[in-house]
Amino acid sequence: MTRAQILLLADCSQDERRTHQAIAEGLGCSANRVSNVVRRYADEGLQGALYERSRPGAPPKIDPITEAQLVMLACSAPPEGRNGQAEVSRTFHGEVFEAPDPR
Secondary structure (H helix, E strand, C coil), rough: CHHHHHHHCCCCCCCCCCCHHHHHHHCCCHHHHHHHHHHHEEEEHHHHHHHHCCCCCCCCCCHHHHHHHHHHHHCCEEEEEEEEHHHHHHHHHHHHHHCCCCC
């Protein structure tokens, strides 16, 4: 969202001309970030300015299905008749690490 706001405020066709510093102060980010977004727009176009490039690094440790199950489990209520952090942790660990592969 901030990148789009930066581009809108940096647009020279608007009535008011703003410096990168003024845009940064108005949006609560650094002037360097404003410069980078404007430069990427000039070099790569709108898609390049608005979206992150893929970065090298380690592959994800869990697949998207397992991640969705983790989130669902973490956001659900504890099982009936069970209470206490230790019991919830044991249940969580058992369901996540001992569950069969859903595929």
